[in-house]
Amino acid sequence: MLEDRDVAVRTARLVLRGFTARDGAALAALHGDPEVMHFIGTGRPVPRDEVLAHTLPRFVDGAGRPGGPVGALGVRAAEEAATGRFVGWFALLPTHPGRPEEAELGYRLCRAAWGRGYATEGARALVARAFAEPGVQRVTATTMTVNTRSRRVMEKTGLRYVRTFFEEWPDHIEGAEHGDVEYAVTREEWTSP
Numbered sequence: 483m484l485e486d487r488d489v490a491v492r493t494a495r496l497v498l499r500g501f502t503a504r505d506g507a508a509l510a511a512l513h514g515d516p517e518v519m520h521f522i523g524t525g526r527p528v529p530r531d532e533v534l535a536h537t538l539p540r541f542v543d544g545a546g547r548p549g550g551p552v553g554a555l556g557v558r559a560a561e562e563a564a565t566g567r568f569v570g571w572f573a574l575l576p577t578h579p580g581r582p583e584e585a586e587l588g589y590r591l592c593r594a595a596w597g598r599g600y601a602t603e604g605a606r607a608l609v610a611r612a613f614a615e616p617g618v619q620r621v622t623a624t625t626m627t628v629n630t631r632s633r634r635v636m637e638k639t640g641l642r643y644v645r646t647f648f649e650e651w652p653d654h655i656e657g658a659e660h661g662d663v664e665y666a667v668t669r670e671e672w673t674s675p
Contacts (some may be wrong), residue, residue, distance in 0.1 A: 485552040490558050491558070491604075493563070494563075494603070495562060496561070496562065496600060496603055497566075498558035498559070498604060498607070498608070499558060499561070500542070500556075501541040501571075503538070505538065505559050506538050508559075509533055509537065509541070511529065512568075513533045513537060513590075514530060515592070518590060518591075519627045521625065521628070521632070521657070522590070524655070525653065525655035541557045541571070555573075555575075555612075557571055559571055560589075560591070568592070569595040570589065571590055572608055573586075573588040573589070574586070574609075574611070574612055575588070575602075576669060577622060581619060582618060583620065584619065587605055587609065587621050587622065587623040587636075587639075587641075588606060589625070601635040602639055605623075605640050606638075609621050609667065610614055615654075620668045621641065621666065621667055621672075622641075622664055622668075623641055625662065626657055627657070627663050628660050633663065637665070640667050640671075640672060641666055641667045642671075644665060646661045646664075647661055648662070
């Protein structure tokens with residue numbers, strides 16, 4: 483059973499908590515799913531050994547610290563509140579080290595959790611958390627232009643389209659020629675009626 487100090491955010495259906503070593507198999511399965519990784523990084527699944535040796539320790543260490551800026555909330559494991567089933571992760575990290583006034587929102591969910599509104603629910607909870615405390619003034623998120631599902635989540639979360647941009651990537655992913663998009667919301671926009 484989770485103690486309140488282990489939980490960063492609760493929603494109606496989700497619990498966002500710090501990662502632990504026990505999350506290794508679920509995280510490796512998530513990052514090893516070709517459909518989940520299609521629009522991310524190299525566009526290919528991440529090998530299990532790499533997830534366990536590099537990604538998991540970074541997530542365990544990067545959960546944010548009590549009393550720290552909300553932008554340091556870090557990466558949180560997401561599980562269904564009713565069942566405790568791992569459904570993915572959400573992140574809220576400063577876009578620039580030492581500048582917590584702008585934070586970047588991220589998320590990655592298991593395919594079994596797609597289409598259930600979890601991405602929007604978790605993302606909205608993190609944005610609300612960011613703006614509930616002083617410090618964060620703007621939340622951003624990016625994705626590939628062709629990743630329409632993620633773009634819809636950003637819009638439903640309350641972020642607005644800002645720009646399309648092009649970056650050099652070492653590996654070509656189908657659709658990369660259309661660039662990436664940035665969405666954002668400011669504290670003022672979030673709190674305005």
